[in-house]
Amino acid sequence: MAAQVKESSLKKWKIEMMKKSVVMAGLLGLFSPLVLQAEDVSPEAMQAKYPDQYQSWLATSEQAERKDMLASYPAAIVLWAGSSYAKEYHSPRGHHFAVADVTHTLRTGVAPAEGTKGLSASCWTCKSPDVPRLIGELGVEGFSAKNFTDLGTEMKSVVYCTDCHVQGTSKLTLPRPHAQEAMAKIHLPFDEQSRHMQGAQVCGQCHVTYYFQPERSNRVNIPWIFGSTADLIEKYYDTRRFYEWIHPISRTPIVKARHPEFEHWSRSAHAKAGVTCIDCHMPESVDEKGKTFTNHQIGQALPNYEQACQACHSDKQALVSRLDTNKAEVEDKARLVEQLLVKAHYEAGAAWDAGASWAIMNDAIMAIRHSQWRWDFAMSSHGLYAHNPQEGIALLNVAIEQATYARSALAEILSMLKVSKVNYPDISTKESAQKAVGIEVEKLTKEKQAFIEQEVDKHWPEVSRHGYQ
Numbered sequence: 001m002a003a004q005v006k007e008s009s010l011k012k013w014k015i016e017m018m019k020k021s022v023v024m025a026g027l028l029g030l031f032s033p034l035v036l037q038a039e040d041v042s043p044e045a046m047q048a049k050y051p052d053q054y055q056s057w058l059a060t061s062e063q064a065e066r067k068d069m070l071a072s073y074p075a076a077i078v079l080w081a082g083s084s085y086a087k088e089y090h091s092p093r094g095h096h097f098a099v100a101d102v103t104h105t106l107r108t109g110v111a112p113a114e115g116t117k118g119l120s121a122s123c124w125t126c127k128s129p130d131v132p133r134l135i136g137e138l139g140v141e142g143f144s145a146k147n148f149t150d151l152g153t154e155m156k157s158v159v160y161c162t163d164c165h166v167q168g169t170s171k172l173t174l175p176r177p178h179a180q181e182a183m184a185k186i187h188l189p190f191d192e193q194s195r196h197m198q199g200a201q202v203c204g205q206c207h208v209t210y211y212f213q214p215e216r217s218n219r220v221n222i223p224w225i226f227g228s229t230a231d232l233i234e235k236y237y238d239t240r241r242f243y244e245w246i247h248p249i250s251r252t253p254i255v256k257a258r259h260p261e262f263e264h265w266s267r268s269a270h271a272k273a274g275v276t277c278i279d280c281h282m283p284e285s286v287d288e289k290g291k292t293f294t295n296h297q298i299g300q301a302l303p304n305y306e307q308a309c310q311a312c313h314s315d316k317q318a319l320v321s322r323l324d325t326n327k328a329e330v331e332d333k334a335r336l337v338e339q340l341l342v343k344a345h346y347e348a349g350a351a352w353d354a355g356a357s358w359a360i361m362n363d364a365i366m367a368i369r370h371s372q373w374r375w376d377f378a379m380s381s382h383g384l385y386a387h388n389p390q391e392g393i394a395l396l397n398v399a400i401e402q403a404t405y406a407r408s409a410l411a412e413i414l415s416m417l418k419v420s421k422v423n424y425p426d427i428s429t430k431e432s433a434q435k436a437v438g439i440e441v442e443k444l445t446k447e448k449q450a451f452i453e454q455e456v457d458k459h460w461p462e463v464s465r466h467g468y469q
Contacts, residue, residue: 002172009057029336046161049168052287057161063094070430075338077433078345078425079372082248083256084109086439092382093467095159095298098127098229099465103152103456106444110451111149120218121146125176126157126206128463129162132175140177145217156461164202172198179205182222200276204262208278209233209377211255228263230377230395234370243369248437250348251361252368257376264381264388275312283307301386326389330378333396340403343369347410347422354417362410365453371402420437 039045047054069089072079080086084107093101102123104107112118122144125131135143143151166173174180174190183190183201189203212218226232234255237243243253265271270280280301286294301308302323305316313319348364350466374395378384384392414422425436434441456464 019162027213041160041162041453045168050161050170050293052285052291052293053296056285056293057095057212059297060094060299061096061466063297063299064097066093067091068430070433073335073338074194074427074430074433075335075342077430077439078249078342078427078437079338079375080256081437082245083254085256086434086437087441087444088168090197092130096463097467098158099155099463100468101404101462102127103155103460103464104448104468106441106448108148108449109444110447112147117147119148120144120212121148122154122218123148124151124211125178126222127159129157129160129175131157132162135177140219141217141232144212144219146438147351149451152456152460152464155464158466171329172202174201176205176220178210178220178222179208182208182224185222185224186228188355196274196276196278199278200262200265203281204265204279205383207259207261209258209260209263209380211242211258229267230257233377234373237373247345247368250345250365250368251352252345252348252365252372254369257373257380259388260377260381261383263296264384264391267391268388270387273312280308300383317342327385330385330389330392333393333400334375334379337371337396337399337403340407341368341375342427343424344403344406344410345373347407347414347425350422351410351413351417351418354414354419355419356413360413360416364406364413367402367406369408371399371406374399 043054067090069091069092077086078091080089090101090105108119108123117373131143134151138146161167164173165171172195174183174323179201183204188197188201190198193201208222210220210222213221223233223236225236237255242255244256245254246252247254254263261277265277270276278294281298282294282296283301283304284307285295285304286292295304295307302320305319309316309319344364345368348361348368351361351364378392378395378399379388381392425433427433427436431441452468
């Protein structure tokens with residue numbers, strides 16, 4: 001009898017713990033909607049409950065323009081040679097295009113041969129609220145271990161309410177495990193922050209740099225163990241001897257920065273003044289009935305100058321002039337870094353071809369790595385000239401010094417090896433630069449288009465085709 005009572009009590013305890021686990025998982029946004037049905041989060045329900053926010057969110061489908069960044073800055077093709085970024089790289093569009101753009105880009109390629117490992121499903125991480133659902137079902141590493149193309153049929157929604165809010169409510173949340181871990185690393189745990197800071201962190205779960213951890217099935221990881229500056233992230237990568245690819249020309253072990261907007265903002269004048277992403281990019285608006293609401297058509301701040309900027313910047317023309325000056329200085333320094341690094345990569349290649357050893361090449365190669373990292377940390381950050389131009393200019397200044405040092409060291413090595421001429425490529429256009437590094441764009445495009453027609457158009461959800469038909 002005692003044994004039966006004990007067993008019954010144990011069952012009750014287990015059931016209670018399971019209930020608590022489900023509730024907690026729901027608050028974190030990690031459980032499948034099939035399991036947690038506390039609120040109806042269908043488009044119809046959200047439109048009825050939050051009509052202004054919903055309509056402004058829907059308007060991101062109008063933000064269809066984008067810029068071919070490789071055509072604008074072909075030198076980047078040489079810097080990114082050996083990676084998928086040299087194949088295609090466009091400026092971002094509205095959130096409604098998130099699934100379609102990552103589906104169609106040449107960077108994600110096509111389905112791998114059966115039984116082989118292709119691009120990690122981690123590339124979906126910030127594109128859809130279906131990702132937290134799948135992580136809840138598969139586990140973090142179970143999700144990231146899948147191929148990108150394996151989960152295309154599961155991406156049924158673009159960036160949506162549940163990416164930022166607890167289901168069916170206005171309460172903010174961080175549904176992605178990598179973001180929760182990252183904020184803990186820099187001692188800013190989400191649950192202990194004001195709603196103001198939580199708003200910035202919600203944006204920062206995706207507008208942040210990251211890499212895929214190879215030892216953890218390519219799960220997304222934000223490299224903030226030492227801190228979130230370019231120097232401290234570099235320290236983390238160098239300590240681990242980590243690289244994402246070996247440059248095919250210079251043999252430099254490269255690390256890639258990816259849109260570190262949160263990092264730059266966190267050290268900016270805006271952050272010190274308590275101004276976050278929400279204040280500038282999702283300003284308070286007024287509907288036809290005079291009711292205020294947060295505008296979810298996330299976009300540039302200046303078109304909403306009166307709501308987003310005027311309280312702090314009373315002179316619009318002065319603000320525009322200041323932004324133009326910042327942008328021009330950043331662009332000028334970035335182009336100089338690119339010129340120096342393109343030459344450094346080819347000078348290193350010439351030294352290797354002439355029989356150079358790692359013993360004499362190491363310093364020059366590391367200078368290329370560090371210079372390119374700082375250039376990338378600055379230029380991959382959208383809106384740097386507005387968010388934190390001072391840090392961007394400082395990064396580019398150091399990048400210039402490092403690239404100049406690399407070329408000086410390589411000049412000595414080339415002289416020692418009796419190399420009198422280095423053949424630099426024509427990178428005046430995107431096409432000539434891609435040809436120089438061996439990228440067969442026509443072949444890649446043909447393969448991609450066949451995959452789109454045979455797989456995506458027939459089997460993937462409609463959002464994967466938005467803006468491409």
